[in-house]
Amino acid sequence: MARAFSEIAFTQSVRNRQEELGSRGDYASLDSPGVDPGDHLTEIEARFIQARDGFYQATVSETGWPYVQFRGGPVGFLKVLDATTLAYGDFRGNRQYISSGNLSDNDRVSIILMDYPNRTRLKIWARAQQVPIKDDPDLAAAVALQGYRALPERVVVLSVEAFDWNCPQHIPQRFTLSELAPDLTALRNRIRELEEENAELKAFLKS
Ligand SMILES: Cc1cc2nc3c(=O)[nH]c(=O)nc-3n(C[C@H](O)[C@H](O)[C@H](O)COP(=O)(O)O)c2cc1C
Known part of the structure; x- marks a missing residue:
């Protein structure tokens, strides 16, 4: 957290509420001029x-x-x-x-x-x-x-x-579809391999 954020987001009403609910002390140091404006x-x-x-x-x-x-x-x-x-x-x-x-x-x-x-x-x-x-x-x-x-x-x-x-x-x-795409492709490929192997095994058992 940085000073610029505190200056914009912590309005007087927000500061009053923080005071009331006991959290003002957690954020007070952000107001110090030495803090990086961020x-x-x-x-x-x-x-x-x-x-x-x-x-x-x-x-x-x-x-x-x-x-x-x-x-x-x-x-x-x-x-x-x-x-x-x-x-x-x-x-x-x-x-x-x-x-x-x-x-x-x-x-x-x-x-x-x-x-x-x-x-x-x-x-x-x-x-x-x-x-x-x-x-x-x-x-x-x-x-x-x-x-x-x-x-x-x-x-x-x-x-x-x-x-x-x-x-x-x-x-x-x-996850979006594009974020899932690499994993879905790998899964589809593995399923295809297993299906092919399964078909070969079935054919072998029949012969
Ligand atoms: C044909 C068309 C219809 C749209 N209808 C809606 C809609 O009903 N509600 C909505 O939130 N956005 C809709 N959008 C998307 C918004 O127009 C788009 O997000 C736009 O940037 C909204 O800007 P504004 O909400 O600031 O006016 C539509 C977009 C198009 C092209």
């Missing part, structure tokens, strides 16, 4: 982010309601441009533009990235800028996904302000 992604976070095929993104409406939407794509579609900048192509969907509209009023986002097989999650707080595809061809090229069937309408650039790794508690272990 607002720059390291190689560890960059590798983790680039291995994901989706994340949950929360925005805030002008009426104060949080709104969470899932953003998915091929592994690595959320690009790490540098230690404080992420970017992704925002694909055309049902054209409700809830996240996009929220971001035009309030640029704050909170995202959570899940690695279900390894039961790991990373939370990131950032400011989002929406860049029309035509306005910045270099940026559009940086988030382009060769061979992926989706139409990016804009690039969302996230300026990271804080992040925090969560503990693995209560994360169910899940």
